[in-house]
Amino acid sequence: MITVDTVTVGYGTTAFVKAVDAVTLTINDNEILGIAGESGSGKSTLMRAIYGDFSTGLRIAGGTVTGRFEDERTGVVTEAQSRDFGKLWWDQISYIPQGSMSVLNPLMRVEKQVVDGLPKREREGDRAALRARIAKFLEGFGLHESVLDAYPHQLSGGMRQRVLVAIAAFVNPRLILADEPTTALDVVVQKKILLMMVEIQRRLRNSLVLVSHDLGVHYQITDRLAVMHRGKIVEMGPTAEIFANPKHEYTQTLIASLPRIDGERREARA
Numbered sequence: 001m002i003t004v005d006t007v008t009v010g011y012g013t014t015a016f017v018k019a020v021d022a023v024t025l026t027i028n029d030n031e032i033l034g035i036a037g038e039s040g041s042g043k044s045t046l047m048r049a050i051y052g053d054f055s056t057g058l059r060i061a062g063g064t065v066t067g068r069f070e071d072e073r074t075g076v077v078t079e080a081q082s083r084d085f086g087k088l089w090w091d092q093i094s095y096i097p098q099g100s101m102s103v104l105n106p107l108m109r110v111e112k113q114v115v116d117g118l119p120k121r122e123r124e125g126d127r128a129a130l131r132a133r134i135a136k137f138l139e140g141f142g143l144h145e146s147v148l149d150a151y152p153h154q155l156s157g158g159m160r161q162r163v164l165v166a167i168a169a170f171v172n173p174r175l176i177l178a179d180e181p182t183t184a185l186d187v188v189v190q191k192k193i194l195l196m197m198v199e200i201q202r203r204l205r206n207s208l209v210l211v212s213h214d215l216g217v218h219y220q221i222t223d224r225l226a227v228m229h230r231g232k233i234v235e236m237g238p239t240a241e242i243f244a245n246p247k248h249e250y251t252q253t254l255i256a257s258l259p260r261i262d263g264e265r266r267e268a269r270a
């Protein structure tokens, strides 16, 4: 559905610092693709490049990101490329950046932030009816309607993260990019949110790209895994195969450094 072809991305104009180096990968329909790698390996930068988030000074120095999207109203499949990110692109892809507190505006109630984040077609029409739809949707995430009237600091980290996941899923996107959605949460909350994300992916039959430095997370829920190291993908394949037989030295080190792989893989998907 999305093809990333020899993409090189970095920051700065006068002194360009390369963060992602000639990365090629495909995001298939109806799959959970994991991106693993240590801090600074380029995972977040790759997500920004795929989504087209240039707010951090990111610059694409080479390569293309191509998406084939079906317009749900007309059924027409259109190809769009990273050089002309447009409405179609952002209508089909939801992006959950790292750090719920920095993503949500502390001075704005949650309802306004949810509504502002929706495409225009969703915002048109009766506001009370839209609020009711959002409240009903949040309920499915274990969030009471009163969350809409709260400011972000009044919610726990887990609740804020659930709000972000809910916002991302509300518009029925073909692809959700989630950057460390459970980092900094305790393991119980982390598991709940991961289960929720798997459930959404199953229901929408869309694609989910999950960035995490935590290999345990990938082991539990991803179908395929790409391992990044110093801006490059050093290994990619079915997650189970990589864990059973890691080929690259860096992947071997990552897996060996896991304290213990416990629990049953894919219990979340059983």
Ligand SMILES: Nc1ncnc2c1ncn2[C@@H]1O[C@H](COP(=O)(O)OP(=O)(O)OP(=O)(O)O)[C@@H](O)[C@H]1O
Pocket (backbone or CB within 6 Å): 011, 012, 017, 018, 019, 037, 038, 039, 040, 041, 042, 043, 044, 045, 046, 056, 057, 213
């Ligand atoms: N806004 C920015 N401006 C300049 N350099 C940046 C910026 N964001 C990231 N970098 C640099 O790009 C490289 C890759 O960072 P990136 O955040 O993509 O890695 P990451 O694997 O997602 O790490 P983390 O999990 O810590 O976010 C790093 O060297 C980082 O210092």
